[in-house]
Amino acid sequence: xxxxxxxxxxxxxxxxxxxxxxxxxxxxxxxxxxxxxxxxxxxxxxxxxxxxxxxxxxxxxxxxxxxxxxxxxxxxxxxxxxxxxxxxxxxxxxxxxxxxxxxxxxxxxxxxxxxxxxxxxxxxxxxxxxxxxxxxxxxxxxxxxxxxxxxxxxxxxxxxxxxxxxxxxxxxxxxxxxxxxxxxxxxxxxxxxxxxxxxxxxxxxxxxxxxxxxxxxxxxxxxxxxxxxxxxxxxxxxxxxxxxxxxxxxxxxxxxxxxxxxxxxxxxxxxxxxxxxxxxxxxxxxxxxxxxxxxxxxxxxxxxxxxxxxxxxxxxxxxxxxxxxx
Numbered sequence: 001x002x003x004x005x006x007x008x009x010x011x012x013x014x015x016x017x018x019x020x021x022x023x024x025x026x027x028x029x030x031x032x033x034x035x036x037x038x039x040x041x042x043x044x045x046x047x048x049x050x051x052x053x054x055x056x057x058x059x060x061x062x063x064x065x066x067x068x069x070x071x072x073x074x075x076x077x078x079x080x081x082x083x084x085x086x087x088x089x090x091x092x093x094x095x096x097x098x099x100x101x102x103x104x105x106x107x108x109x110x111x112x113x114x115x116x117x118x119x120x121x122x123x124x125x126x127x128x129x130x131x132x133x134x135x136x137x138x139x140x141x142x143x144x145x146x147x148x149x150x151x152x153x154x155x156x157x158x159x160x161x162x163x164x165x166x167x168x169x170x171x172x173x174x175x176x177x178x179x180x181x182x183x184x185x186x187x188x189x190x191x192x193x194x195x196x197x198x199x200x201x202x203x204x205x206x207x208x209x210x211x212x213x214x215x216x217x218x219x220x221x222x223x224x225x226x227x228x229x230x231x232x233x234x235x236x237x238x239x240x241x242x243x244x245x246x247x248x249x250x251x252x253x254x255x256x257x258x259x260x261x262x263x264x265x266x267x268x269x270x271x272x273x274x275x276x277x278x279x280x281x282x283x284x285x286x287x288x289x290x291x292x293x294x295x296x297x298x299x300x301x302x303x304x305x306x307x308x309x310x311x312x313x314x315x316x317x318x319x320x321x322x323x324x325x326x
Contacts, residue, residue, distance in 0.1 A: 006033025007299040015306040021045040022095035027079040032061030039068035053078045053128035079223040097227040117202040120180040155208030163189040253319035281306035
């Protein structure tokens with residue numbers, strides 16, 4: 001059963017300022033919680049477009065949104081294909097985009113997907129189970145330097161070198177096949193005092209692996225800029241992030257989009273191509289209430305940022321932090 005708690009659900013609805021006859025894109029439909037709320041606000045002229053690269057999630061969302069099937073379109077694709085997929089369906093006007101970047105609870109809780117250090121399973125971690133690259137390949141075939149890079153950059157793991165070296169030594173003897181194989185290696189590489197604080201010792205490595213396998217940061221940056229180009233003027237882009245790397249990328253992109261390019265001090269009018277194409281709807285991120293965190297501990301790190309388009313898009317405002325697939 002693909003049940004999923006929709007984080008900041010009411011705040012998303014309010015922040016996106018849903019129009020009853022509008023067109024909205026849920027870029028990560030997951031179990032369909034946010035999508036259901038958006039679809040319920042639309043009339044017969046409205047349209048919700050639901051993307052997900054995980055077919056299990058998409059099927060669950062279709063079932064959940066059955067009452068709104070006349071105003072919902074489901075697309076099985078990575079959200080970095082937004083522009084291409086919408087253009088192929090002649091969809092030229094969009095009033096809002098939603099990105100919920102959290103991994104769905106069922107993906108963590110189902111051991112066979114290999115996302116969780118709490119369940120023993122084959123190393124996998126693919127969101128799209130049709131793609132070739134998986135966690136087993138990364139752990140067993142990527143060189144030491146690349147492992148250090150992703151562990152440090154994507155997991156902010158201070159023992160990245162020690163863990164990568166232990167992996168390198170272990171795989172010379174036997175391939176590393178399961179999540180628990182990897183957890184044991186991580187525990188062995190981290191000094192005992194460090195293992196006793198800061199949560200599960202494998203947490204940061206598993207996050208880094210998931211990001212690398214699914215090319216998450218690069219895909220998100222691509223998709224965010226596609227949404228900026230596609231969304232109509234006065235349309236909004238809402239993003240829910242769950243860790244600092246995603247949030248920093250979103251924050252810096254939104255900041256650049258909403259900051260006018262510098263002009264000479266005495267210029268009486270700011271040229272149109274210097275004006276910022278977006279404005280921030282909330283200058284500080286919206287975070288879950290204490291009540292929501294009590295109901296769902298996984299929501300405690302969530303942050304919601306929203307930006308509204310006010311001018312035609314100008315590529316000079318693009319934000320590229322250089323997240324490259326290793």
